[in-house]
Amino acid sequence: MACFQCGAVQTDPVKGASPWARLVVKDEQVLICPQCQHANPDWKLLGDRCPYCASSRLSKVMGSVVCRGCGRDFERTPSF
Ligand SMILES: [Zn+2]
Ligand SMILES: [Zn+2]
Numbered sequence: 001m002a003c004f005q006c007g008a009v010q011t012d013p014v015k016g017a018s019p020w021a022r023l024v025v026k027d028e029q030v031l032i033c034p035q036c037q038h039a040n041p042d043w044k045l046l047g048d049r050c051p052y053c054a055s056s057r058l059s060k061v062m063g064s065v066v067c068r069g070c071g072r073d074f075e076r077t078p079s080f
Pocket of ligand 2: 051
């Protein structure tokens with residue numbers, strides 16, 4: 001997968017914590033590279049939010065979005 005902001009491709013094999021962050025944007029799981037995170041300190045605001053707890057820590061699992069903040073899952077994230 002490539003960075004959804006600048007299109008850079010993730011190169012290094014993932015060992016341990018990757019500096020790349022995962023984000024769900026418009027129901028799509030995307031990656032954002034360290035450079036873009038640095039360039040936009042508010043990058044977390046680019047992603048969808050959990051409708052229950054407003055967390056941006058979402059991941060896409062088997063077609064639904066799962067919130068890692070409260071643990072709930074939902075089919076689609078509402079657009080704010
Ligand atoms: Zn980038
Ligand atoms: Zn939540």
